[in-house]
Amino acid sequence: MKNQLLHTVEGLKDIHPIDTSKKNVIERNILNVINSYGYEQVQTPTFEYFDIYHYKRGTADGKNLYKFFNREGDILALRPDVTPSVARYMATFYSHTRGPKRFCYLGNVFYNNENYQGKLREYTQAGVECIGIENAEADAEVIALAINSLLASGLTKFKVDIGHVAYFNGLVNEAGLDNDTQETLRMLIDDKNYIALEEMLEEHEIKKNIKKAFIDLPKLFGDASILEKAKTYTNNKISIDAIDRIEEVYTILKDYNVSKYVSFDFGMVSKLQYYTGTIFKGYTYDVGDSIVDGGRYDNLLGTYSYDAPATGFAIKIDELLNALTRQKIDIEVLTVNTLLVYNKGHRSTAIKLAESLRRQGMTVELGINGLSTKESIEYGKAKNIGGMMMIKDSDTIILKNLSTDEESTTLISDLVEGGL
């Protein structure tokens, strides 16, 4: 029997100081970029009424939610995604306003999923929602912003795959498939399950070119040349319009100077059914899952009685930090500069000196724990503290560099302006 008292809950984790500091830096850098595009941060609650994630909205699979009750007996769920909450927020507070809205958020999401491959069940997302604009400029803006956000985190080697749900939908339409068949097809393509895919298509009477398109879809990804290739499978307007849209988005992304991070994937048939247009996913090395997911969802807001087009993305901060760590990309974090130790008789001097140094921007830890000098040195080194100050007398301190062990003496009055 495991000792529950010393463990985090299955799929959840403690984040150590060094990683928390790095996470803070990444989040700050990403939010700075997002803010620089005019996106305003909102905070929505950690849980919502379960109905917010109603299956008809396609926002989440109810089985994968953490569900519970409050004192009022309402069924609640920890959010698996912040987008439905922002949509609800938008509908509540801005239904009478005109013009676009640009919102962003930073917060944790929760999946009560089957814990294969050690997937996290709680992780942090930073995301944006661009509401009220249905054009290629908006699609391109959020994709460029996703790319610039990843760059701001320090990541350099990554790709953002762009697709469009209407390419697949147009083919399905043309083939005249019923809903159940569509769903099975979507699943098989998403899983790249070629054999079952071919078997299934054999069972249906479908035009040859469409059948070939479905079979090729899982492989229909790559650089811009794939756009031309996608056109060869069909002439139906829905699918062709989808390709045209992606081409326009790509043209704009060149102006953003981020096209080298872009590739295309028509086999991306999102399981999140609220997507309605251009969709994208970002991948890097050394982590299995995507690090950013995004796309257009023009029908979601309407389900909250506020009919407006929208597009957005969410970056998985913890996965991103994993990738940065594994790719050995350095993230500069603040560490403790100084351990200040003293004998009881100099307590007052020590406290005043520490306070003065902190006001000057230094990080100073007071040695108030009764350790000997030798123990303090060991402690400081173990915590990677840069230097140690030892109060010698009321005027003088000894400075010790904890990396080199070099020592020097200095006047306290030289360290503080205007005396203590």
Added chain:
Amino acid sequence: MKNQLLHTVEGLKDIHPIDTSKKNVIERNILNVINSYGYEQVQTPTFEYFDIYHYKRGTADGKNLYKFFNREGDILALRPDVTPSVARYMATFYSHTRGPKRFCYLGNVFYNNENYQGKLREYTQAGVECIGIENAEADAEVIALAINSLLASGLTKFKVDIGHVAYFNGLVNEAGLDNDTQETLRMLIDDKNYIALEEMLEEHEIKKNIKKAFIDLPKLFGDASILEKAKTYTNNKISIDAIDRIEEVYTILKDYNVSKYVSFDFGMVSKLQYYTGTIFKGYTYDVGDSIVDGGRYDNLLGTYSYDAPATGFAIKIDELLNALTRQKIDIEVLTVNTLLVYNKGHRSTAIKLAESLRRQGMTVELGINGLSTKESIEYGKAKNIGGMMMIKDSDTIILKNLSTDEESTTLISDLVEGGL
């Protein structure tokens, strides 16, 4: 019937952009101060095994928790307090290390309480835990840090009341009261229910001076003179040692130059039973509840098989923001500088200009929503955007100050270094 789809769950709220920005600033300033004392930030999960909050630890009332199950059938609870998680974290990862540990955190906590007075059921806490040091210096450090954290948020008018659980415990000991009576007494004193308090004390045979102490306890608060007064009620060592400890803490707080924010309260008999020594609460005007709670809890870590003394505090960020807002204390936040509008023909120029300005640190929103110039001006003013840029031709833009409506013309090449 209320429309659940447009509402947050009872007791939870959406936080608008202006308040989210202010919250970010407050949190950052507070964490900077906390870090400057050598505290390292950790992140623990949003929920834990319910057993972590076991009643014997006195960390929370199980009735007030949001409880639920995961797929494995474990009973889980949203954290009502981060301290038990940090204690668990400490016991898991640092049980074999020596020396003190200073941890801090920022995160949301959850109370499934009865929603009287519109109390929030989810709110953000920033807190510290100073582990492994049992002396007045550590007590004073966390109190000084709490005060400096509040000052860093911009708050100036507040008091931190200091008490000590052993003063009350010593009296209870002396009076020889059983546990149930102690609890009733604690509750009546905490509620300042004088009449029921006197009635209850009448029912027990208690020494006259002790009875008077219990009756006076709810009023035993004020400046340092209250320390002398507290000594007049008893000679029992436990209570007197408690006063001596507070006096030493107060002496140290004078060195920290924060004693003017300090007062004393012996009627503070915390309901959180994990406190074992010096305790404190911070109050300001215009909000009913405390904005910071803290104190010493020397027995909690032992319940996770890591026996170590500890002290800490948690600041209620949302209450603090409320107080700052009501006290009209300005918090400077970043707003959108510029709305950049263009005709379709200048899209490429507009995007390149926007990207260049963003790299220079400006906040630029692109007018890609097809609004007319007049509508864009209205939109920009409604969003409090400072100025508008309109691309006139490929070399020139018109700058419009949205506060004064003044216009000027400038060369694009003057705004970007090295051309687009």
